[in-house]
Amino acid sequence: MASKQITFTMPLCFKFEGNMYKNAVTLGDVDNDGLNELVVGNDKGDLAIFKGENHVPVRWASDVGLVSSIAVGDVVNLSRNVLLVITSCGNCSIYDFSNDSIKETDKRKELIPVHSQKLPANIKMALIGDINGDSFCELVVALTDRIVRTYKWTDSGLCGVSGFPQGKLIAQNKWELSDQIGGIALNRGEGNQTLLVSQPGGSCFTLSPPTASSSDLEVDENIPTLLNKMSIEFESLDSSTCFNHKVQTEICGDVEVEDQAGLHHFLGDSYSSCSGSKNLSYGGASSPGYVLATADGLVMLVRDRKILWKCNVRHQILSVSQLLLPYKSKTDSMSSGTNSDRLTDELERDSFGESDESVSLDAAPNLSPSINKSPAVRSLSSKSMPSTPSKLAIPIPNSKPKRLSNREKYGQRVVTKIVACSPDGTTSILEVTDGRCATFMFHDNVACCTSGFYGYQGKQVPCIVYVGYSDQVLIYHDVSTALLDKPKLMDELRGNILYVEALRQLGIEIENKEHVRQLNRYLMYGYDPPFEVIS
Incomplete structure (x- = not known):
């Protein structure tokens, strides 16, 4: 059975020259206005931020160095996002936009870092998140020499010239693995945090940093003591899953597999490249899963150390990411009448643009719950914060941080898709419930590909970002209408x-x-x- 062919149209096209690493392009809310921006960096040392439909970068920096990784999150633990850029030689720069209002009509203003420091060289990827359950974010980096490190921001209590607190990132933990690292991901369960590192052959390790308690909140720079507390565990999956045990493996974490009762489940014996789905048991409350994708085309969804389904997409895989779409039930389609245009308008209006103000509009999956606030709540909190940062301004951590589900984050039920992109542009978009696949053919070879949310026409819309070799970055923002099930004529007439x-x-x-x-x-x-x- 062939996969469904889909088409995306009318992408946003941004001009950006130079070669880019696949972790040097990201979507994130750098200015904390509730709408995500696109941040890209190249091998020439250029760093650009694009906002909305403006084809010209609203912020620009040159001579940064070969940008190897970009992350957006609350790494300084000030209840707001900052932009963190790491180069191949280990230069780490932090950009803060609390005093810099980014507008879509801006024309290429200069980017000036508020903090810079030296980290180990050869960092190829980074993420920001709470990895030990203390409600404070850490920086996790993966190096090309098979090493994973974590860093935590330490505030000196002084204030810099631009109002940004003085401090630095202090090394916390270090792991050295046996094989090359394909990717790192954070899996956030109920009351526990898990750091996953993919390894060749469709396998991964679970890294467990020491859990912080109320008695050891102060940063301990005695690295050997911290290293003795760490644990590393190999995720033993089906050894016969992958034929090539040296093939590179990508990973995508924090994938929700919620109760899909009543939805169509695709049986594995009716599709030669998908298997395992007919044995699934979806529970309502369970830990999130993660996706492993090998470079030779095998995609697996894993939860609780069990493979829920595996699918061979029959093309090479360059990157794998998660895409969230607004859920539209058949009853909603039937009650909307026979006008298909009105159904499309309702679908677009539900795309995270007009939800309740008490629900977060932030869409970066690695953000901590402390910064997932609506614009109204964020504006009130920013007014109440003192102008001079100090140690007294740091919030008291929760002993059991609560994980926000996608429904709680975005105010409505969402449908999870897995995006697996090939270097030749072939993109497979898989259902998280059973591995059913839809295929989109990008018109060019791909250097980088990611998916997420982007601020378009005043609202957050799900999108897929492609970076080709023609000095262009393309954002397809119409993925909702192409991927969600279209209402059938009989259903429309019956309603x-x-x-x-x-x-x-x-x-x-x-x-x-x-x-x-x-x-x-x-x-x-x-x-x-x-x-x-x-x-």
Whole structure:
């Protein structure tokens, strides 16, 4: 059974020259206005921030160095996002936009870092998140020499020239693995945090930093003592899953597999490249899963150390990411009437743009719950914060941080998709419930690909970002209408009361699909109905 072919149209096109690493492009809310921006860096030392439909960078920096990784999050633990940029030689720069209002109409203003320091060289990826459950964010980096490190921001209690607190990132933990690192991901369960590191052959390690308690909140720079507390555990999956045990493996964490009762589940024996889905048991409350994708085309969804399904997409995989779409049930489609345009308008209006103000609009998956606030709540909190940062301004951590589900974050139920992109542009978009696959063919070779949310026309919209070799960055923001199930004609007609009543006057029942189909052919094409119609 061939995969479904889909088409995306009318992308946003941004001009940006130079070669980019796949971790040097990200979507994140750098200015904390509730709308994500696109941040990209290249091998020439250029760093650019794009906002909205402005094809010109709103912020720009040169001579930064070869940008190897970009992350957006609350790494300084000030209840707001900052931009963190790391180069291949280990230069780490932090950019803060609390005193810099970014507007879509801005024209290429200069970026000036508020903090710079030296980290180990050869860092190829980074993420920001709470990895030990103390409600404070840490920086996690993966190096090309098979090492994973974590850093935590330490405030000196002084204030810099621009109002940014003085301090530095202090090394906390260090792991040295046996094979090359494909990717790192954070899995946030109920009350526990898990750091995952993918390894060749479709496998991964679980790294467990020492859990912080109320008695050891002060930063301990005695690194050997901290190293003795760490644990590392190999995730033993099906050894026969991957034929090449040296193949590079990508990972995507924090994938929700919620109860999908009532939805169609795709049986593995009806599709040769998908298996395992018919044995799934979806529980309502369970820990999130993660996706492993090998470079030779094997995609697996894993939860609680069990493979839920695996799918061979039959193309190479350059990157794997998570895409969240607004859920639209069949009952919603039926109640919306027969006007397909009105259904599309409702779908776009539900795309995280007009939700309740008490629900967060932030869309970066690695943000801590402390910064997931609505614009209204964020504006009130920023006014109440003192202008001069100090140690007294740091919030008291919770002993059991609560994990926000996607429904709590975005105010409505969302559908999770897995995006696996090939270097030749072939993109497979898989259902998280069963591994069903839809394919999009990008027109060019791909250097980087990621998915997430982007601020478009004043609202957060799900999108897929492609970086090719033609000095362009393309954002496809119409993925919702292309990927979500379209309402069927019979469902639309069944939901129209006037149409149902008109059929009854003709002596036709709406449930008699054959008679309704023949009547439609008679009305549209002039065929004589083979049944007697009451005149």
